[in-house]
Amino acid sequence: MLAGRIHAYEGHDLRHVVHPVRTACAAGAHTIVLTNAAGGCGRICRSVSRC
Structure with missing residues (x-):
């Protein structure tokens, strides 16, 4: 997990x-999940937790 980009x-x-993404790929990562912290999608959005 990368933080503080x-x-x-x-x-x-x-x-x-x-560099961090290229390093992860070089280390064998096959999948990269990109997220953002924009927030504010409105009331129609629900919070879902999957563990």
């Missing part, structure tokens, strides 16, 4: 931005 729009070099 850096972003190109904050001025970081794209090579540094993609």
Whole structure:
């Protein structure tokens, strides 16, 4: 699990931005799940927990 990502729009070099994902792939990761923290989808959205 990766946390605390850096972003190109904050001025970081794209090579540094993609480095964690490339490293995970090189280490054998076959699936990458990308999420965001935008939130605010409205009242029609429900919270679902799957463990």
